[in-house]
Amino acid sequence: MKTIIIRTASNYMLPLLLVFSVFILLRGHYLPGGGFVGGLIASIAFVLHAFANGLGDTRKLLHFHPGFLMPTGLALAFLSGISPLVFTGEPFMTGLWYPEHLPIVGNLGSALFFDIGVYLVVQGVTLTIIFTISEST
Amino acid sequence: MLTAILSGFIFSVFLVFAGKFLKGKLAVLSALVPLALFVYFLSFLPQVAGGEVIRQEISWVPTLGLDLNFALDGLSLLFSLLITGIGFLVFAYTAEYLKEHDYLDRFYGYLGMFMGAMLGLVLSDNLLSMFIFWELTSISSFFLIGFNNTSEASRKSAVLALAITGSGGFLLLAGALLLGNVAGTFNISEMLALSPEIISSEYYIWIVILLFGAAFTKSAQFPFHFWLPGAMKAPTPVSTYLHSATMVKAGIYLLLRFTPVLGGEDIWNTTLISVGGITMFYAAVHTLFRTDLKGVLAYSTISVLGLLVFLIGLGTQYALTAAAVYIVVHALYKATLFLITGIIDHETGTRDVTRLSGLRKVMMPVAVAGFLAALSSAGMPPFVGFIGKDLVYESTLHMGSWSIFLTVLAIATNILVLYAGFVAGIKPFTGKLPNEHKKVHLPGMLMWLPPVILALLGIIIGIFPEIINDSIIAPVVNSVGLEGNEVHLKLWHGFNLVLGLSAITLAVGILLYVIFKPSAKKERGIARLDFIAPLTLITNFGHGFKVFSNWWTRIFQNGFLRNYVSTIILFLVVLVGYSLFSDQNEIPIDLSSFSRMTYYEMIIMGIMFLAILFVVGARSRLTAVVAMGVVGYAICLMFVIYSAPDLAMTQFSIDTLTVILFVLVLSSLPKYLSISDYRMKVVDGVLSISFGILITLISLEVLGEPVNKEISNFYADNAYVLAKGKNVVNVILVDFRGVDTLMEISVLTIAALGVFSLLKLRLRRDDRELKD
Numbered sequence: 030m031k032t033i034i035i036r037t038a039s040n041y042m043l044p045l046l047l048v049f050s051v052f053i054l055l056r057g058h059y060l061p062g063g064g065f066v067g068g069l070i071a072s073i074a075f076v077l078h079a080f081a082n083g084l085g086d087t088r089k090l091l092h093f094h095p096g097f098l099m100p101t102g103l104a105l106a107f108l109s110g111i112s113p114l115v116f117t118g119e120p121f122m123t124g125l126w127y128p129e130h131l132p133i134v135g136n137l138g139s140a141l142f143f144d145i146g147v148y149l150v151v152q153g154v155t156l157t158i159i160f161t162i163s164e165s166t
Numbered sequence: 167m168l169t170a171i172l173s174g175f176i177f178s179v180f181l182v183f184a185g186k187f188l189k190g191k192l193a194v195l196s197a198l199v200p201l202a203l204f205v206y207f208l209s210f211l212p213q214v215a216g217g218e219v220i221r222q223e224i225s226w227v228p229t230l231g232l233d234l235n236f237a238l239d240g241l242s243l244l245f246s247l248l249i250t251g252i253g254f255l256v257f258a259y260t261a262e263y264l265k266e267h268d269y270l271d272r273f274y275g276y277l278g279m280f281m282g283a284m285l286g287l288v289l290s291d292n293l294l295s296m297f298i299f300w301e302l303t304s305i306s307s308f309f310l311i312g313f314n315n316t317s318e319a320s321r322k323s324a325v326l327a328l329a330i331t332g333s334g335g336f337l338l339l340a341g342a343l344l345l346g347n348v349a350g351t352f353n354i355s356e357m358l359a360l361s362p363e364i365i366s367s368e369y370y371i372w373i374v375i376l377l378f379g380a381a382f383t384k385s386a387q388f389p390f391h392f393w394l395p396g397a398m399k400a401p402t403p404v405s406t407y408l409h410s411a412t413m414v415k416a417g418i419y420l421l422l423r424f425t426p427v428l429g430g431e432d433i434w435n436t437t438l439i440s441v442g443g444i445t446m447f448y449a450a451v452h453t454l455f456r457t458d459l460k461g462v463l464a465y466s467t468i469s470v471l472g473l474l475v476f477l478i479g480l481g482t483q484y485a486l487t488a489a490a491v492y493i494v495v496h497a498l499y500k501a502t503l504f505l506i507t508g509i510i511d512h513e514t515g516t517r518d519v520t521r522l523s524g525l526r527k528v529m530m531p532v533a534v535a536g537f538l539a540a541l542s543s544a545g546m547p548p549f550v551g552f553i554g555k556d557l558v559y560e561s562t563l564h565m566g567s568w569s570i571f572l573t574v575l576a577i578a579t580n581i582l583v584l585y586a587g588f589v590a591g592i593k594p595f596t597g598k599l600p601n602e603h604k605k606v607h608l609p610g611m612l613m614w615l616p617p618v619i620l621a622l623l624g625i626i627i628g629i630f631p632e633i634i635n636d637s638i639i640a641p642v643v644n645s646v647g648l649e650g651n652e653v654h655l656k657l658w659h660g661f662n663l664v665l666g667l668s669a670i671t672l673a674v675g676i677l678l679y680v681i682f683k684p685s686a687k688k689e690r691g692i693a694r695l696d697f698i699a700p701l702t703l704i705t706n707f708g709h710g711f712k713v714f715s716n717w718w719t720r721i722f723q724n725g726f727l728r729n730y731v732s733t734i735i736l737f738l739v740v741l742v743g744y745s746l747f748s749d750q751n752e753i754p755i756d757l758s759s760f761s762r763m764t765y766y767e768m769i770i771m772g773i774m775f776l777a778i779l780f781v782v783g784a785r786s787r788l789t790a791v792v793a794m795g796v797v798g799y800a801i802c803l804m805f806v807i808y809s810a811p812d813l814a815m816t817q818f819s820i821d822t823l824t825v826i827l828f829v830l831v832l833s834s835l836p837k838y839l840s841i842s843d844y845r846m847k848v849v850d851g852v853l854s855i856s857f858g859i860l861i862t863l864i865s866l867e868v869l870g871e872p873v874n875k876e877i878s879n880f881y882a883d884n885a886y887v888l889a890k891g892k893n894v895v896n897v898i899l900v901d902f903r904g905v906d907t908l909m910e911i912s913v914l915t916i917a918a919l920g921v922f923s924l925l926k927l928r929l930r931r932d933d934r935e936l937k938d
Contacts, residue, residue, distance in 0.1 A: 053815075058891040061811035063899060069819035076826050096922065099915045106908055122904045124889055136890045140900045143907075147900070150911040154918040155823065163830045165925040 039081035046074030054148050058136075064144035068151025075152075076159055084163060095160060098153030106146025109139040167222045167236040167289055170203055174282025178275035185271025193261035194612060196274050200253035200281060207238075207246045214243045215637045217644065219355075221291070230294070231352045237291035240641025241422055244490065245288040247638075248497050249412050253281050255501070255616035256407040262612040263403055263508060273313060277407070280306035284412050288419055293342040293352045300338055300384075303413050304331040310404040311397045323396035329708070330393040334383025338420075341376030344369050357427045358647075365431060374428055377420060378437060385417025385471045388445040392701035394468055398460040402508030405460060410467050410504055411497045418474045422489070426647030429481055438479025443575055445472025450582035455692040457684050459507045459517040459590055463500065466543075466586035469579060470496045473558070480561050480572075483648050488557030490642040491655065494634060495542065495554040498624040502539035503590045505617040506532050510594055512613070513606045519589055519684050524599030529608045531618055533595035538621035540591025542628070544584040544675060545668060548657055550628040552668065555580055559664045577671055584675030589684060631655035732850065735857050743860055746867075755866045767807065774800040787832060795825040812895045 050071035057063030075095075079087040113123040127137040177199050181188065188196060210220060224234040238246070257277065264270050283302035290296035305328070312324030346352040348367045349360050357364065364370060381387070386394040397409045408414070421438070428434060449468035456462045470492070477489040509532050510525065511517045526533035538549070545555035558580070562572040608614060627633055635655045643653055659665065696702055722733070773796065780793035798821030805814035881894050881902060891897035899907050 057893060057896040058900075059893055061815060061893060061895075063812065063893070063896040065899070066812070066815045066819060069816065069823065073819060073822055073826070076823065076830075080826060080830065096918070099918060103911060103915060106911060110904065110908060122901075122908075124901055126890060138890065140889065140891070140897075140904075143900045143904060144896070147907060147911055150915060154911075154914045157918040158921045159823070159827050159830070161922045161925045162827065165928065 036081045039078050043074050043078050046077070047071055050074065050148075054144060055141075057144055058140065064147030065151055068148040069155065071148070071152050072155035072159070075156055079160075079163075084160065088160075095153050095156035098149045099157070102146045102149030102151075102153060104146075105149065106143050109142035109146065112139050167220070167238065168224060168234065170206055171236075171282050171286045171289060173199060173203065174278045174280075174285060178278035178282075181271050181275040181278070185275070188274065189266075189270045193265070193270060193274070194258055196278075197254055197257035197261065199278065200250045200257050203281075203285075204247065204250035204254055207243060207250055210238055210243060211637050214238065214240055214641050217641070226295070231292075231346065232294045233292050233353075234295055235291040235353055235355075236289045237355055238289060239645040240638070240643070241419070241645040242288045244493065244638055244642050245412070245415070245419055246285060248415075248493070249281060249284050249288070252407060252411045252497060252501050252620075253277075255505075255619065256403045258612050259406075259505060259508070259616045260401075260403045262610045263512060264401065269313070273310075273401070276306050276309045276313070277403075280310065280408060280413070284416070287416055291354050293346055293354060296354075297335065297339050297342050300380075300416065301332075301335045303408075303416060304328060304335055304384075307331065307397070307408050307413055310408060311400040313401055313404070314399070317399070320399040323393070323399045326705075327393040327397050330383050330390055334380045334390075334417075337376045337383070338380035341373050341380060344376065345373045348373065354423065354427070361427050364427060370428070370431075371433065374431075374433060374437075377424060377428070378441075381417035381420045381475075382441060383417070384420070385414050385475065386445075386468050387417070387441050387472060387475055388448050389700035389704075391445060391449060391468045392699070392704070395461055395464040396701075398458075398464050402460070402504060402511060405463075406501050406504035406508070410463070410500045414467065414471060415474075415493065418471065418478070418489075418493070421475065421478045422486075422642075422646050425478060425481065425486070429478075429647075435479050435481050438475050438481075439572075440479075442472045442474070442476030442479055443572070445469070446476055446579045447472075447575060450579045450586070452692070453582055453586040453589070454682065454684070455688050457519050457686055457689050459510065459519055459522075459594070460504075462519065462586050462589050462684075463503055463507060466583050466590075467496075467500060469583055469586075470500070473576070473579060476576075477558065477561065480565060482561055482564060483643070483652065484557060484561035484564060486646050486648055487639060487643055487653050488554065488561050490639050491550070491557055491634075492554045494627070494638070495551050495624070498620050498627075499539040499542040499551060499587065502535055502617045502620040502624070503543070503587065505613075505620070506536045506539070507590060509609055509613055509617070513609055514603050519593055520686065521600070522594035522603075523597035524595070525603065525606065526595040527599050528603070528606045529614070531608065531614045535614070535617040535621040536591035536595055538591075538625055539617070540587040542621070542624040543587030543591070544672060545580060546672060548625065548628045550624050550631070552628060553631055553655055553657060555668060555671070556659065556664050559667045563663065573667070577667060580671045581675040581678060584671065585678050585682070588675075588679045592679075628657065631657060732853060735853055739853070739857050739860055742864070743856075746860070746863065755863075755870055767804075770800050770803050770807075787835065788829070791825055791828040791832075795821050798824075812893070 050067045053062035053070060054064055054067030055062075057067070075087055075091070078090070110122045113119040113125050114121060116125065117123075125139040129137075131137050177196070213220060220238040222234075222236045226232055226234045257274070260270075260273065260277070264273060267273070280303060283299045283306055286299035287296055287303060290299060308324050308328040311327050312321050314320045342352070345357070345364070348364055348369050349357045351357065351360075364373070367373075383390045394409060394414065398405050400409070446469045449465045449472060452465040453462050453469070456465060474489050474492060474496075477485045477492065479485075507517060509529070510522060513529070514522065514525070516522065542549035542551035545551045558576055559573060562576050563569050565572050632655070635653060639655060640651060640653045643649070777793045777796040777800065781790050781797070784790035784793060798817065802814045802818045802821070805811070805817060881898055885891050885894045885897040889897045889901040891901065
């Protein structure tokens with residue numbers, strides 16, 4: 030299915046979709062969105078790219094195995110969970126918040142890092158499964 | 167005390183790193199560990215003899231009642247000394263026995279682990295931690311029996327032993343939980359005071375049955391005895407240490423430990439007397455038909471274990487004193503016999519008793535040890551075995567109406583045990599030295615000294631029983647709840663009935679040894695009865711169970727996804743449907759509050775319906791997949807209409823991904839076949855429709871019930887206040903129920919790793935096949 034139209038389109042779609050996925054991730058705390066959907070959209074972006082250009086190209090583009098996103102995301106989510114234990118002595122998963130209001134992101138807090146962790150794990154899981162399955166067939 | 171227990175484990179972990187250095191000449195240094203522990207426990211002797219119980223309490227998992235409580239009383243001390251003392255000799259012996267062996271470090275590692283576990287078992291005052299150590303001894307025994315892992319027989323015996331002792335451990339856990347619940351505590355010392363309550367409880371009988379199951383499997387009682395002869399496949403130091411002196415006595419320890427808590431009832435005494443009686447006689451008869459030295463010793467060990475259970479069953483002051491003495495007696499002479507068997511095997515290369523004779527000419531010290539041990543096992547004065555046997559007869563004679571039967575049984579057993587001891591300890595050394603063994607020589611001192619030490623201890627303690635009277639035996643009797651200060655061990659009791667019985671035992675036993683010669687023919691003769699032996703029956707049962715589970719697995723795990731899905735749905739429909747309809751006659755459905763269907767909802771429904779028809783009738787896989795995607799998108803639209811944008815977005819992405827994934831792999835899937843015939847389609851259709859109806863009914867019923875909005879209101883009210891977020895769904899995901907999300911992403915990761923490793927493994931195998 031390597032038609033010139035879809036290949037050209039996917040090259041422009043990839044960065045657009047990725048930016049969109051980050052947008053969805055960041056707005057999650059106030060408006061519909063969040064790490065889970067964001068991660069799925071980002072995976073769609075890569076899968077679409079693989080669909081048009083072949084898996085090898087996407088792998089080259091990624092530079093690393095998507096599986097590494099899983100431990101990275103898990104670690105990030107876990108660290109954001111234990112950060113209150115370390116910094117303020119409050120229980121696991123208590124939200125920590127930066128007092129100032131930031132543009133775009135809104136309030137910066139440990140929950141955002143947790144969500145980024147979810148975002149990475151979802152991407153890692155989806156891409157690992159899809160890449161492995163399409164390689165093995 | 168914790169350090170003492172842990173030192174065994176630390177020693178084995180240490181060997182993982184430093185094992186290489188211990189394989190050569192330094193191997194003997196490892197014996198320092200048990201020696202140090204032996205001295206450490208010896209230092210408690212005066213305190214314990216004074217009636218003190220030394221305790222150490224460490225809180226581990228207090229919410230489960232699981233604490234590391236250790237208590238050192240007379241009974242624990244006796245076992246600790248056996249474990250470390252014989253352990254020391256066995257460690258030293260092994261250095262020579264397995265000299266230059268490739269896996270000597272591994273062997274020491276298992277031995278160290280076993281020693282730690284066994285010490286933990288006898289020192290634990292908490293029933294749960296005792297169970298953990300109990301299991302650890304079974305596991306280390308498994309590794310040690312299977313040490314020669316290139317031999318199939320050895321691996322088989324290891325698995326068999328683990329299966330039997332492991333299921334016993336399971337019973338122990340069940341019994342421990344039941345006992346802990348009845349008593350309200352898992353601490354054994356606290357249970358002592360609660361004995362009347364426990365005995366009168368309705369669960370008493372179950373507790374006793376479960377604990378008996380554990381003790382009988384571990385201590386090789388009939389009909390679970392057969393794993394022990396199999397365990398003789400292990401190197402001789404293991405047989406000496408685990409399968410004669412210590413581990414197999416764990417069941418005896420358990421029974422003694424719980425005698426003051428659970429004992430004294432009819433069921434306790436009668437069961438123990440009968441099981442112990444049958445075991446001791448049955449196993450003793452078996453020794454007549456063995457030609458393998460270790461086989462003879464294995465059966466005579468089982469016989470003595472039976473005798474111990476029997477004595478605990480009698481439960482009198484005499485009987486329990488006899489049991490305590492017999493533990494010492496047996497440890498001393500049986501360990502000696504095992505060790506010399508190991509020497510004979512090591513030097514001559516055979517354990518066949520019919521081919522061994524006259525070895526005294528080439529290994530005199532070993533022959534002396536063998537003679538002394540055989541005489542002690544025979545109960546000849548002035549050996550400690552004589553004191554033990556006397557006490558046994560003394561206790562059977564005091565059993566009222568049954569005394570004659572029990573005494574005859576004990577005498578018969580003792581005669582046969584004497585025979586076994588003579589076969590193992592005297593037969594190989596007397597007579598003419600055959601030519602094939604002319605060149606045999608004495609092994610290194612590390613090997614022959616341990617049995618000599620043990621054999622000499624047997625005669626020293628026999629002549630001066632005061633050595634162990636107040637220091638060991640009396641505290642043991644105290645800790646099983648009887649009067650320890652009434653214990654007076656004596657070699658000479660004057661001319662009385664017991665002495666007469668002893669004389670009869672000796673005379674008949676020696677006569678039997680002279681007349682009855684072990685031979686391969688007799689061994690084959692008894693082998694004809696194997697078809698009704700417990701070993702065969704249980705092996706067949708195990709085999710049958712395997713066949714059955716294979717059959718069962720093949721039915722349910724048949725490899726067809728469609729069958730899995732329909733099985734799951736069928737069970738869901740039946741179970742949920744049953745619980746939905748069983749407790750009410752009609753389902754409360756209130757349609758009046760529903761709003762009218764709008765036209766766009768109808769359009770979406772129509773699209774969905776059409777798409778489903780497409781799926782069912784599809785003739786190519788692509789059509790089916792795309793049509794399924796349409797169904798998914800239609801559901802997303804519904805979510806949008808009912809203002810659940812988060813759900814809609816997620817569902818939309820998932821559906822897109824699924825379709826893309828399918829298209830990616832489509833070309834490599836097998837041809838789309840019409841696998842279901844007409845009948846199959848009808849069955850599937852009925853199943854799907856009933857599932858749909860069920861879900862609809864449940865949804866409608868849920869709507870009819872009064873809804874508790876407390877939780878959703880809490881989330882809605884506090885999302886911004888507590889978590890500074892306006893999107894309640896996301897706030898729940900990352901904050902209120904963040905731990906759930908953390909678990910979920912972990913599960914996702916595990917699933918992805920599973921897919922990855924399964925498929926990659928298959929790929930590699932394909933690669934390998936290609937190369938071949």
